[in-house]
Amino acid sequence: MVVAIGIVLMFLLTQATNNRELYERNYGRLFVLNMVVAGLLLVVIAWIAARLFSRLRRGRFGSRLLVKLAAIFALTGLLPGLLIYVVSYQFVSRSIESWFDVKVEGALEAGLNLGRASLDALASDLAAKTRAAAAQIAEMPESSAPLALERLREQLPANDVLLWSGNGQLIASAGQSRFQLNPDRPSTQQIRNVRAQRSLAVIEGIDDPDPATAGNARVKALAIVSPTTATSLLGEPRILQVTQSLPATLVANAVAVQEANREYQERALGRDGLRRMYIGTLTLSLFLAVLGAVLLAVILGNQLARPLLLLAAGVREVAAGDLSPKPALQGKDELGGLTRSFAEMTQQLADARTAVDKSMMQVDAARANLQAILDNLTAGVIVLDEKGNIQSTNPGATRILRTPLAVYEGMPLASVEGLEAFGQAVQQQFDDYMNERRQHGLDHWQQSFELNASQLGTTQMSITLVARGAEMPSDTPGKTARLLVFDDISEIVSAQRAQAWGEVARRLAHEIKNPLTPIQLSAERLEMKLAGKLVGADAALLAKSVQTIVDQVDAMKRLVNEFRDYARLPAAELKPVDLNALIADVMHMYDRDGIDRDDNTGHVPVVSELDPNIPHVMGDAQQLRQVIHNLLQNAQDATEGRPERKVTIRTQWNDAGHRVRLVVQDTGSGFPDHILKRAFEPYVTTKAKGTGLGLAVVKKIADEHGARVDLLNRVEEGVLMGAQVSLSFAVAT
Incomplete structure (x- = not known):
C-alpha cells in the first residue's frame, strides 16, 4: 500500500513540476504528503529490521545471509543515489541562470521584428495592388463589376474581391464570398480611414494564439474607387476590398516566435521559483528512492533466503526417512530450480514401487x-x-x-x-x-x-x-x-460468401449510386435546354431518349438500394415471439396481396397448417416477418407455368430436438442442381427479373437467429413434387 501511494505521489509531483503555477500553488501539500509517505516507509523498514534482529538472536537458519543481502542491496541503492543527487543539485543550481541568456532574448526580439516587418511588407504590397485595381475599375459600370472583379481576383491573386457602396452595401463579389449570405463587410472605422487615406491594409488573425485558427490569417486591403458620372448616378465613392490569405508557414513561424518570446519572459520572471521547484523535486525524489531501495533490499533478501530455508528443512526430513512430497518454489532462478529438483527427486523415490501399475492404468x-x-x-x-x-x-x-x-x-x-x-x-x-x-x-x-x-x-x-x-x-x-x-465446412464457405457479397453490395451501393443522380439531372437538363429548339421527330426522339435514361437510372437505383439493404441488415433483437401469430398476421396481408396479383397468371393460394402446441421461439419479429414474406413470395413465383399452383406454410414442434420447425412448400419445378448448390449466395436466381437476394436475406437472418436452413426438392415415387424450405428455431427460455 505504501509503495502504491508513493508511486501516485511521484506521478502527481511530476505533473506539478511541468506546471510552475500548479507546483507553487500545491507545494506545501505535496511536501506534507511526501513526508507522510516517507514516514510510513521508515516505520515499515524499522519493523522489518526488528524482525531480522529477532531472528538473528534466535539463531534461525539464513538470518545472517538475509542481513548481509539486505545491507548489500541498501548500499547499492544508497551510494549511487547520493552521487546522482550531489551532481544533479550542482547542475540544477548553477545551470538555471544559463537558460536566460541576453543573446537568446535579443534573438527572440529580432525574430518578432522580422515577422512584423514581413507582414507589414505583404500588407503594403497588397494595398498598392488594390489601389491600382481600384483605378482600373473606376470607369466600369456596376453591371460589368462581377466579371471585372473575377479577373482582378485571378490577377492579384486573392481569395475574395468585393465592391462596396459608400454606405456599406455590397455591389458585387468574386471568390469565396459569393457563397456567403452575409460577407464580411468593412467596419465603420475602416470605411472612415479608407476615405481619409484613399487605401488601407489590415492584417487579421495573426494575434490569435490558437494554432487551429492561426491558419485563417489574412491581409485585407481597402481602396477608394473614384466615382464618375458614368459609373454612379449618385456620385458616391465606392470601396474595393481585396482579401488574401497569408502563407501558412509565415503565420506559423510568427505565432511560434511570439509564443516562445512570451514563455521566455514568463520563465525569466520566475527563475527563482524554477530553481526551488527542481531542487525540491530532486530532494523528495531522492528521499523516497533511498527509502524504497532499503525496503526493496530487505524484501529481495528475504526472497533469496527463502529457498535455502526450504531446502534445509527438506534435507532434515529426508534424513529422518520422510519421503512425502516436498514443497517447491515456482521461481525461474537457480535456487527455485534447486527446490524443484529436490522435490522431484523425493517424488521419484516415493513413486518407484507403483510406477508400473500406474503406467498401465494410464x-x-x-x-x-x-x-x-x-x-x-x-x-x-x-x-x-x-x-x-x-x-x-x-x-x-x-x-x-x-x-x-x-x-x-x-x-x-x-x-x-x-x-x-x-x-x-x-x-x-x-x-x-x-x-x-x-x-x-x-x-x-x-x-x-x-x-x-x-x-x-x-x-x-x-x-x-x-x-x-x-x-x-x-x-x-x-x-x-x-x-x-x-x-x-459448408456453413463456413456460405458465411464467407455472404460476407464477401455484403462487402460487394456495400461497394456497389457506394460506387454506383453516386453518379446516377448527376446522370439523371444532366439528361433532364438537356431536355429542358433543347425542348424548345427541336420539333417533330427530333423532339420526340429527345423526349424518348431522356425518359429511357431516367427509367434506367431509377432501375439501377432500386437495384443498388436492394444490395445496400442486404449489406446493412441490422442485428437481430431476439425476444420471445409467437410464430403462429406472426404467420397469421402475415397471411392476412398476403391474402390481400394475392388478390391484387390475380392477373393473367392466376391467383396462387397459400395454405397454412399451424401446430397449436408449438412454444414461443427466440427471434426478431420484424426480421422473421421478412423471412416469411420472402419464402412465400419465392414459392408463389416458383409455381408459375405449373398445372397445379399451391403453396403450403407449416409449423411443427420437434419434442426430441426441442426445436420449432417452419416449413414452406410449393408445387413448382424445384431447385436446379446448380442453384441448389449456391442458393444462399446473393444474385443467384432463376427469375428473369430477380436480384437473387431473397434466400440470401433469409440465410443471413437465420444465422442471426441461430436457426438452421435446409433446402430440398420433394420427390415422391421418382416424381418431382416441388421445392421445400425449412427453418429450425430454438425455443424461448
Whole structure:
C-alpha cells in the first residue's frame, strides 16, 4: 500500500513540476504528503529490521545471509543515489541562470521584428495592388463589376474581391464570398480611414494564439474607387476590398516566435521559483528512492533466503526417512530450480514401487479417452489400409457423409454407394502423397472436396469437405495404415460468401449510386435546354431518349438500394415471439396481396397448417416477418407455368430436438442442381427479373437467429413434387 501511494505521489509531483503555477500553488501539500509517505516507509523498514534482529538472536537458519543481502542491496541503492543527487543539485543550481541568456532574448526580439516587418511588407504590397485595381475599375459600370472583379481576383491573386457602396452595401463579389449570405463587410472605422487615406491594409488573425485558427490569417486591403458620372448616378465613392490569405508557414513561424518570446519572459520572471521547484523535486525524489531501495533490499533478501530455508528443512526430513512430497518454489532462478529438483527427486523415490501399475492404468485410460474423443469429434475420421479399404470409422464420418460407414468396414471406400468419386479422389491423393513424400519429405496432404446432391443420394443441398490425410505408424513391417480426417465446412464457405457479397453490395451501393443522380439531372437538363429548339421527330426522339435514361437510372437505383439493404441488415433483437401469430398476421396481408396479383397468371393460394402446441421461439419479429414474406413470395413465383399452383406454410414442434420447425412448400419445378448448390449466395436466381437476394436475406437472418436452413426438392415415387424450405428455431427460455 505504501509503495502504491508513493508511486501516485511521484506521478502527481511530476505533473506539478511541468506546471510552475500548479507546483507553487500545491507545494506545501505535496511536501506534507511526501513526508507522510516517507514516514510510513521508515516505520515499515524499522519493523522489518526488528524482525531480522529477532531472528538473528534466535539463531534461525539464513538470518545472517538475509542481513548481509539486505545491507548489500541498501548500499547499492544508497551510494549511487547520493552521487546522482550531489551532481544533479550542482547542475540544477548553477545551470538555471544559463537558460536566460541576453543573446537568446535579443534573438527572440529580432525574430518578432522580422515577422512584423514581413507582414507589414505583404500588407503594403497588397494595398498598392488594390489601389491600382481600384483605378482600373473606376470607369466600369456596376453591371460589368462581377466579371471585372473575377479577373482582378485571378490577377492579384486573392481569395475574395468585393465592391462596396459608400454606405456599406455590397455591389458585387468574386471568390469565396459569393457563397456567403452575409460577407464580411468593412467596419465603420475602416470605411472612415479608407476615405481619409484613399487605401488601407489590415492584417487579421495573426494575434490569435490558437494554432487551429492561426491558419485563417489574412491581409485585407481597402481602396477608394473614384466615382464618375458614368459609373454612379449618385456620385458616391465606392470601396474595393481585396482579401488574401497569408502563407501558412509565415503565420506559423510568427505565432511560434511570439509564443516562445512570451514563455521566455514568463520563465525569466520566475527563475527563482524554477530553481526551488527542481531542487525540491530532486530532494523528495531522492528521499523516497533511498527509502524504497532499503525496503526493496530487505524484501529481495528475504526472497533469496527463502529457498535455502526450504531446502534445509527438506534435507532434515529426508534424513529422518520422510519421503512425502516436498514443497517447491515456482521461481525461474537457480535456487527455485534447486527446490524443484529436490522435490522431484523425493517424488521419484516415493513413486518407484507403483510406477508400473500406474503406467498401465494410464495406458488404459488413454485408450479409453482416445476412443471417447473419436466418438465425440464433430470431424469425420476414417482409417484406411494401403488399398483404400475401410478399417474403422467414427460417428462423425457417418453424420457428415450421411452414410452408415460401419456397415462397409473391410470394403473399399470407393465402393460405398454415393461416395465412389470421393473414394477414388481420396485414394489418388494418398498415392500422390506417397510418391511426393519419398521425394520431398511431406508429412500430410490436404484437399477440399465438394459432394453434390446426386453423389450423396439425397435431394438436399450439397456439402463442402476439407480433408487431411497422413500415414499412421505401424508395428508390422510392410503394412501401413492411412488416416483420413475431414470436416464439413459448408456453413463456413456460405458465411464467407455472404460476407464477401455484403462487402460487394456495400461497394456497389457506394460506387454506383453516386453518379446516377448527376446522370439523371444532366439528361433532364438537356431536355429542358433543347425542348424548345427541336420539333417533330427530333423532339420526340429527345423526349424518348431522356425518359429511357431516367427509367434506367431509377432501375439501377432500386437495384443498388436492394444490395445496400442486404449489406446493412441490422442485428437481430431476439425476444420471445409467437410464430403462429406472426404467420397469421402475415397471411392476412398476403391474402390481400394475392388478390391484387390475380392477373393473367392466376391467383396462387397459400395454405397454412399451424401446430397449436408449438412454444414461443427466440427471434426478431420484424426480421422473421421478412423471412416469411420472402419464402412465400419465392414459392408463389416458383409455381408459375405449373398445372397445379399451391403453396403450403407449416409449423411443427420437434419434442426430441426441442426445436420449432417452419416449413414452406410449393408445387413448382424445384431447385436446379446448380442453384441448389449456391442458393444462399446473393444474385443467384432463376427469375428473369430477380436480384437473387431473397434466400440470401433469409440465410443471413437465420444465422442471426441461430436457426438452421435446409433446402430440398420433394420427390415422391421418382416424381418431382416441388421445392421445400425449412427453418429450425430454438425455443424461448
